[in-house]
Amino acid sequence: MTAEIRGARPPQLSSRQRSAMAKRLTGLASAMAQAATAEMEERHPWFTALDADNRSWVAVIARTGIDGFVTWFGDPNSSAQGLDIFGHAPRALARHITLHQTVELVRTTIEVVEQKLQELLPRGDRPIAQAAILNYSREVAFAAAEVYARAAETRGAWDARLEALVVDAVVRGETDETVLSRASTLGWASAQSVCVAVGSAPAADNPRLGEELRQRLGTEIDVLLGVQGDRLVVVLGGEQIGEPEGSIRIVDRILDAFGPGPVVVGPTVEHLVDTIGSVRAAMSGLRAAVAWPEAPRPVLADDLLPERALAGDGHARRALARDVFQPLQQAGGGLLETLVCFLDQGSAIEGASRLLFVHPNTVRYRLKRIHEVTGFNPSDARDAYVLRLALTLGRLIGS
Structure with missing residues (x-):
C-alpha cells in the first residue's frame, strides 16, 4: 500500500512560531494516536473483529499519519512533505479493509486529533492547528483513494490474465479441476x-x-x-x-x-x-x-453443417450422416426414396408422384414425415441443400 501526501501546505507562520508549535504537537502525538486507536475500537465493531496483526498495522498507519502531520507542519520544505503514510502497511491489508472502512478510520482519526488539539493546545494555537489538520486530512483522503485505485487496477489486470488463461484452456480442451477452480474465482x-x-x-x-x-x-x-x-x-x-x-x-x-x-x-x-x-x-x-x-x-x-463438411470437418460429415441420413433410412415407409426422387425432380411434387407411381398427397405426406424425422423441410431451398449433402455423405460413410 503506497501513496504520498503532496501538494498541501500548512498555514503561513514564522519559522520560530512553526518550530515552537511543532514541538508542542510532537508532545501530543503519542496521546492522540492512543486516543484514535481507542476510539476505533469503540466506534467500529469490524475493527475489533480484525486479527491482532491487522489491528496493529492500522494503529501503525494512524500513528504514522499523526507523526506525518507534525513533521509536515514543522517543516513543509523537507523531504517529510512527501511522507509515505500507507507505505508501512503490507499490501495484504487492502484485502482485509475496504475503502469504505478506510474512510471511516481516517474520519475517526481526524475527529480524535481535532478534539485533542482543542483540549490540549493553548487557545492561541487552536485555530491554526484546526486549519492545518483540515488541509492535511484532505490529502490523506486522496492518498487512501489512490491506494485502493491502484489495488483495483492490479486486481483487474490479474483477473483479465486469469480469464484469458481459462478461456485458452477451454479452447484447447484442457478443462480440468484447476481450470474449474480458476473459473470459479472469476x-x-x-x-x-x-x-x-x-x-x-x-x-x-x-x-x-x-x-x-x-x-x-x-x-x-x-x-x-x-x-x-x-x-x-x-x-x-x-x-x-x-x-x-x-x-x-x-x-x-x-x-x-x-x-x-x-x-x-x-x-x-x-x-x-x-x-x-x-x-x-x-x-x-x-x-x-x-x-x-x-x-x-x-x-x-x-446450421453450417454442409459448409463445415465441405471444408473438411469430419465431425460435421458424421453428424449429417448420423442425424439425417440414418434416421431416414431406419424410418422406412419409402421416405428415403421419396426424398431422392423429389430432389431429382427439382422439388416438384407432381413429377415425384409420377415416378413413384403414388398419389401427390402421398408424396406430400412423406415430405411432412421427412421434416418430422430430420428437422429439415425438403421444400425449403436451404434445407434441401442440407438433405442432399446428407444423402451423399450417408451413402459414402455407409459404404
Whole structure:
C-alpha cells in the first residue's frame, strides 16, 4: 500500500512560531494516536473483529499519519512533505479493509486529533492547528483513494490474465479441476447449459469489455471471454442457454461486442468441462461461414453443417450422416426414396408422384414425415441443400 501526501501546505507562520508549535504537537502525538486507536475500537465493531496483526498495522498507519502531520507542519520544505503514510502497511491489508472502512478510520482519526488539539493546545494555537489538520486530512483522503485505485487496477489486470488463461484452456480442451477452480474465482457458477460464441475481435481494444457484457447480461448468465489473435471467444453459461434458441437470443444481446463478419454459436453442452465440443463446432463454423455469406448473424454452428463438411470437418460429415441420413433410412415407409426422387425432380411434387407411381398427397405426406424425422423441410431451398449433402455423405460413410 503506497501513496504520498503532496501538494498541501500548512498555514503561513514564522519559522520560530512553526518550530515552537511543532514541538508542542510532537508532545501530543503519542496521546492522540492512543486516543484514535481507542476510539476505533469503540466506534467500529469490524475493527475489533480484525486479527491482532491487522489491528496493529492500522494503529501503525494512524500513528504514522499523526507523526506525518507534525513533521509536515514543522517543516513543509523537507523531504517529510512527501511522507509515505500507507507505505508501512503490507499490501495484504487492502484485502482485509475496504475503502469504505478506510474512510471511516481516517474520519475517526481526524475527529480524535481535532478534539485533542482543542483540549490540549493553548487557545492561541487552536485555530491554526484546526486549519492545518483540515488541509492535511484532505490529502490523506486522496492518498487512501489512490491506494485502493491502484489495488483495483492490479486486481483487474490479474483477473483479465486469469480469464484469458481459462478461456485458452477451454479452447484447447484442457478443462480440468484447476481450470474449474480458476473459473470459479472469476465468478463462474453455472453447472449446466454452456455454449461458446466465436467471431472476429473488435478493432478497438476495450479492457472493460468483459465487465460491460456481464452488466448487460445480468447475474443469471455467466461470461468468460478472451481475445485470441483476431478472434473473440465468449463462453456463456446459465439455464437460459439450455432453452430452445436460448443461446442465439443471448448472443444476439452482445452481438456488438464482436467485430465485423460472422458470429458462430456452438451447440449447448451440459458443463464447462464438456465445452470443447461447442468450441470445436464454433471454430469450424467460423472458418466455413465464408461459403454462406447470406447466413444470419449470429448463426448456429449446426446450421453450417454442409459448409463445415465441405471444408473438411469430419465431425460435421458424421453428424449429417448420423442425424439425417440414418434416421431416414431406419424410418422406412419409402421416405428415403421419396426424398431422392423429389430432389431429382427439382422439388416438384407432381413429377415425384409420377415416378413413384403414388398419389401427390402421398408424396406430400412423406415430405411432412421427412421434416418430422430430420428437422429439415425438403421444400425449403436451404434445407434441401442440407438433405442432399446428407444423402451423399450417408451413402459414402455407409459404404
